[in-house]
Amino acid sequence: MMQYELHLYEDDLPRLEQHAETCLPAEAVSLLFGVISRNIVLVNRVELMGNESKTSLTTFSVNPEREYQLLIEAEKRGDSLVGIFHSHPAPPEPSKTDLRNMHLNPVVWLISSKLTGTWITKAYILEEENAIEIPIKYRNSIDSDL
Ligand SMILES: [Zn+2]
Secondary structure, X not given: OOOOEEEEOOOHHHHHHHHHHHHOOOOOEEEEEEEEEOOEEEEEEEEEEOOOOOOOOOOOOOOHHHXXXXXXXXXXXXXXXXXXXXXXXXXXXXXXXXXXXXXXXXXXXXXXXXXXOOOEEEEEEEEOOEEEEEOEEEOOHHHHHO
């Protein structure tokens, strides 16, 4: 089976984790746009989003109009939605709700947690019925040939 990899710009992860820090105690959410080439999920743009969830601190939702606008803009650039980021008060692993949502949105799911004192971010894709962790790497010169 092909091993997927997530390739980010070097400042993407610090930006996402800073966003998660700012949103505490609520969960933070962001959308990642880019392209998928062979086994490489290449992130071209990270959009930090407001969490619109009114029901709980441990769920997240985004403004559908803002998401639609970002999807249209991404399409014009040749990008699509390739990842969804959110933070957890729990360990950085998909919850049961996340697993259900991964079926609905089968993109890379990035989850950050500060449970151990420092932010830890992990990336997952759904393979058959399981969330599989995939490596997060930094974009390099090879990526520009994709
Ligand atoms: Zn979650």
